[in-house]
Amino acid sequence: MSTPTGPAPGLPVRMPRPRQSGRHRRPDTVAAPQGAPTLVLAVPGTPGPAARALADELASITRSELPGLEAAAAFLDGDDEEFPTVGGAVARAAALREERYELAKAAGREAEQPEGPAAVVVPLLAGSDAGLIARIREAVAESGAQAEVTDVLGPHPLLAEALHVRLSEAGLARADRARLFTVATAADGIILASVGGKDAAQTAGITGMLLAARLAVPVMAAALDEEGSVASVAQQLREAGSAQLALAPYLVGPELPEGLLDAAVKEADCAAAEPLGAYPAIGKLVLARYVAATGVVPQPQESPAP
Secondary structure (H helix, E strand, O other), X not given: OEEXXXXXXXOOOOOOOXXXXXXXXXXXXXXXXXXXXXXXXXXXXXXXXXXXXXXXXXXHHHHHHOOOOOEEEEEOOOOOOOOOEHHHHHXXXXXXXXXXXXXXXXXXXXXXXXXXXXXXXXXXXXXXXXXXXXXXXXXXXXXXXXXXXXXXOOOOHHHHHHHHHHHHHOOOOOOOOOOOOOOOOOOXXXXXXXXOHHHHHHHHHHHHXXXXXXXXXXXXXXXOOOOOHHHHHHHHHHXXXXXXXXXXXXXXXXXXXXXXXXXXXXXXOOEEOOOOOOOHHHHHHHHHHHHHHHOOOOEEEOOOOO
């Protein structure tokens, strides 16, 4: 979001990276170091068609952001050849690392016994959900392999950006409030809907404040799975002067129980945006959690000569 003369106050500014010309120019790309742990994207639910496509897209984003990274999507429930369970994916990562070590020894190459986690498991959750996180940790423990489970993706400014985009796509918010045009259906109050109970809604409120700053309208968090939460927040917003509400799912998608969002829309009597889905920033946040957990330093790669 920017003004006609520059970036909006308080928002990060992306500065262009200076480029060097000639044969000694700076490398343009980086890659994951050899032997880095596998990134396992832990997806709630079962591998249905929509969830499979989403998981595959997000794993692909992480690999494109960090070439050479071994990234696999896995589901909490169900199992198939392409998308194993979370525990199965962690076990596979450990077995593959051990196999490579043994092959290197057999070939006479110098090799060190693998240490540290074989996998880093990143929950595909925008916000905290104690029940789902506990199940992910349990699946990892039952695998018998060494792995680390990271924090969820939020709160984060990139999630506020993604929420803004989804609202604008649904015609419920301006794409850029700095441009002086109107959207007839733009909401003047936003219900930020999460799952995971009151604690999850409270944490979602941090991203809600960032979204409110972007939209210049009040944003309040509610728990979809907490009876009366959505209706209560809708009433508070209307009593505060908001006449046209919108519901913004603070959810990637697979963690959303079927029918829950439709019920909330009827309860609040308002329109809703789509879940975050495979918005590119989600993949980047997954990778950021992985890098923070492992301390992996991407290795520079020379770009091919022109």
